[in-house]
Amino acid sequence: MSNLTKNIIWAIITLIVISLVLSYFVGPQTQPKTLSLSQLVSDVNANQIKQIKVNGDELDITMTDGSAAVAQKEDGTNITDTFKNLGVNDQALQGVDLQVVNQSGWQYWMSLLGPDILTLIAIMFIFWLMFRQAKSGVNQAFNFGRSNLKLSTFKDRVMFKDVAGLKEAKEELIEVVDFLKNPKKFLDLGARIPRGILLMGPPGTGKTLVARAVAGESNVPFFYISASEFVEMFVGVGASRTRDAFMQAKHASPAILFIDEIDAVGRQRGAGMGGGNDEREQTLNQILVEMDGFDRDTRVIVLAATNRPDVLDPALLRPGRFDRRVILDLPDMNDREAILKIHAEGKTLDKDVDLRRVAMRTPGFSGADLANLMNEAAIASARHSKTSIGQAELLEAAEKVIMGPERKSRVISPREKEITAFHEGGHALVAAAVKDADPVQKVSIISRGFAGGYTMKLPNEDQHLKTRAQFLADLAMMMGGYASEKLTFGDVSTGASSDLKEASKLARRLVTKYGMSDLGPQVFGDSQELMFLGHELSNERNYSDKVAADIDEQVHKFLMHAYEIAERVLKTHKTALKKIADTLIEKEVLEQDDFYALLKPFKIKAIAA
Numbered sequence: 001m002s003n004l005t006k007n008i009i010w011a012i013i014t015l016i017v018i019s020l021v022l023s024y025f026v027g028p029q030t031q032p033k034t035l036s037l038s039q040l041v042s043d044v045n046a047n048q049i050k051q052i053k054v055n056g057d058e059l060d061i062t063m064t065d066g067s068a069a070v071a072q073k074e075d076g077t078n079i080t081d082t083f084k085n086l087g088v089n090d091q092a093l094q095g096v097d098l099q100v101v102n103q104s105g106w107q108y109w110m111s112l113l114g115p116d117i118l119t120l121i122a123i124m125f126i127f128w129l130m131f132r133q134a135k136s137g138v139n140q141a142f143n144f145g146r147s148n149l150k151l152s153t154f155k156d157r158v159m160f161k162d163v164a165g166l167k168e169a170k171e172e173l174i175e176v177v178d179f180l181k182n183p184k185k186f187l188d189l190g191a192r193i194p195r196g197i198l199l200m201g202p203p204g205t206g207k208t209l210v211a212r213a214v215a216g217e218s219n220v221p222f223f224y225i226s227a228s229e230f231v232e233m234f235v236g237v238g239a240s241r242t243r244d245a246f247m248q249a250k251h252a253s254p255a256i257l258f259i260d261e262i263d264a265v266g267r268q269r270g271a272g273m274g275g276g277n278d279e280r281e282q283t284l285n286q287i288l289v290e291m292d293g294f295d296r297d298t299r300v301i302v303l304a305a306t307n308r309p310d311v312l313d314p315a316l317l318r319p320g321r322f323d324r325r326v327i328l329d330l331p332d333m334n335d336r337e338a339i340l341k342i343h344a345e346g347k348t349l350d351k352d353v354d355l356r357r358v359a360m361r362t363p364g365f366s367g368a369d370l371a372n373l374m375n376e377a378a379i380a381s382a383r384h385s386k387t388s389i390g391q392a393e394l395l396e397a398a399e400k401v402i403m404g405p406e407r408k409s410r411v412i413s414p415r416e417k418e419i420t421a422f423h424e425g426g427h428a429l430v431a432a433a434v435k436d437a438d439p440v441q442k443v444s445i446i447s448r449g450f451a452g453g454y455t456m457k458l459p460n461e462d463q464h465l466k467t468r469a470q471f472l473a474d475l476a477m478m479m480g481g482y483a484s485e486k487l488t489f490g491d492v493s494t495g496a497s498s499d500l501k502e503a504s505k506l507a508r509r510l511v512t513k514y515g516m517s518d519l520g521p522q523v524f525g526d527s528q529e530l531m532f533l534g535h536e537l538s539n540e541r542n543y544s545d546k547v548a549a550d551i552d553e554q555v556h557k558f559l560m561h562a563y564e565i566a567e568r569v570l571k572t573h574k575t576a577l578k579k580i581a582d583t584l585i586e587k588e589v590l591e592q593d594d595f596y597a598l599l600k601p602f603k604i605k606a607i608a609a
């Protein structure tokens with residue numbers, strides 16, 4: 001039995017029960033007998049009437065034997081006159097308790113309509129229940145083909161001032177705001193209005209946020225739909241949902257229609273990935289049809305977001321469709337500081353909090369990461385029973401977002417602690433003693449996430465380009481842990497395995513991608529990368545076996561060279577290494593300033609890697 005029939009049966013049962021209950025309360029329990037006026041008069045004369053209540057023209061009668069009766073008098077006549085005219089015995093009438101009940105108009109109408117109104121309310125209540133059930137998705141069939149279009153309300157209206165950084169994106173989008181506010185200006189000039197704007201950027205960079213800000217600034221409704229929802233349920237729904245979404249937006253025009261994750265439907269048709277999915281193609285076609293069907297003065301602007309612009313179907317990008325593209329980059333240091341400031345609003349910070357330092361420590365963080373960081377810091381401060389957020393909590397939160405929470409409770413033996421201290425000390429010392437290496441921000445032997453300990457080194461500025469010398473320094477530093485273990489204990493532990501993995505990957509990139517090896521300025525292999533995300537999807541080999549062997553040799557050379565540099569540094573500064581390790585065993589954590597203060601007496605001269 002389907003949900004719908006079940007619901008209807010339930011509704012009918014409820015209706016019957018309610019009407020029974022109502023009739024019990026409202027309807028008369030036992031029908032009193034009706035007397036004619038002449039009958040009443042003779043009863044009065046026979047002293048059989050105890051009480052008469054005059055209620056308008058109705059007479060509610062109680063007989064001496066306790067039974068009830070009703071009678072009707074003539075319209076607008078006086079009851080005593082009536083009785084007299086009909087020849088009631090005066091004495092007999094004195095024995096009757098005669099009462100006149102004054103009825104207000106309201107009571108009168110209620111007595112007439114009350115039962116009907118109650119029934120009506122009950123029926124409406126039942127319908128409301130049914131609708132609510134259908135809406136809440138218990139009965140999905142009702143929703144078939146309807147888009148889950150969310151209309152943002154003005155309660156959470158977002159403005160450009162709530163979006164930090166993203167300067168170029170905002171400049172581009174201000175034009176849209178201008179058009180939505182003042183379309184005539186553009187149309188009079190014969191300008192073609194942008195219909196679709198594609199926001200491209202890594203996850204969490206504020207694509208949804210900035211789209212909402214456009215709606216907020218223009219003061220128009222904002223319709224949100226995620227393209228992955230289009231294809232979620234039944235075959236054939238995607239296209240009709242799309243039609244529905246555009247219809248609603250046009251109906252509310254001027255409006256913004258935001259299609260999130262458009263790559264879910266907008267992949268190149270017939271490109272093979274995920275199989276030839278007819279459903280997706282139909283949905284995509286419908287989007288194209290809808291956008292082409294816009295009139296010149298349709299005031300609906302479609303914004304779409306994706307972090308995979310590389311896989312989009314070129315048809316989507318043609319003029320008249322998503323012909324404008326706005327790139328949202330990961331925030332640089334200034335933007336990160338600004339984003340932190342926005343999310344610090346409404347939170348209490350310690351007076352000495354330096355958001356710039358937090359921004360410095362968080363290269364590669366997206367806006368969403370930074371919002372998360374601020375929240376984590378607030379939670380940590382509350383856990384420490386503080387009334388405001390401190391710098392320590394902020395930096396701690398940054399590390400937590402990068403590497404997972406500290407695992408202080410993990411028991412490590414003194415031996416393991418010593419190995420970790422020398423391992424991390426090795427990384428840190430090499431970083432300090434090699435030219436072109438990034439400064440050490442923090443060394444810690446408290447395990448965090450999957451790492452036993454960690455050395456954090458970050459550039460002081462955002463880097464967009466990196467040189468060969470910097471990569472060599474990186475490689476040497478990665479080898480620092482391994483070299484230190486070998487030098488100190490004459491043995492190596494599994495603790496170095498992820499360092500070696502990273503180093504090997506980096507060395508291979510130097511050879512095959514950046515042309516930084518002896519093989520010269522050439523790229524080997526045709527690799528497809530996930531744009532923005534840096535994952536390699538596929539790597540097609542387009543070189544001979546001989547070249548493959550050459551590449552392996554070059555990789556090996558890079559790694560051995562890095563190892564030798566690390567070893568040389570650590571051998572030259574053995575006492576410094578021991579000092580760092582001992583301090584780490586004692587304190588577990590060394591901040592940047594303490595670390596460099598510790599090294600000062602050793603007067604280390606940096607060598608080239």
Ligand code: ADP
Pocket residue numbers: 162163164165166201202203204205206207208209210305339342366367368369371
């Ligand atoms: P995307 O859609 O690109 O994945 P969102 O717009 O959903 O990213 O961003 C997630 C959250 O991150 C936002 O709600 C906001 O709190 C924060 N955020 C991202 N970028 C910014 C920014 N530039 N300024 C302020 N907050 C930001």
Ligand code: MG
Pocket residue numbers: 207208260305
């Ligand atoms: Mg988003």
Ligand code: ZN
Pocket residue numbers: 423427481482495496499
């Ligand atoms: Zn290491």
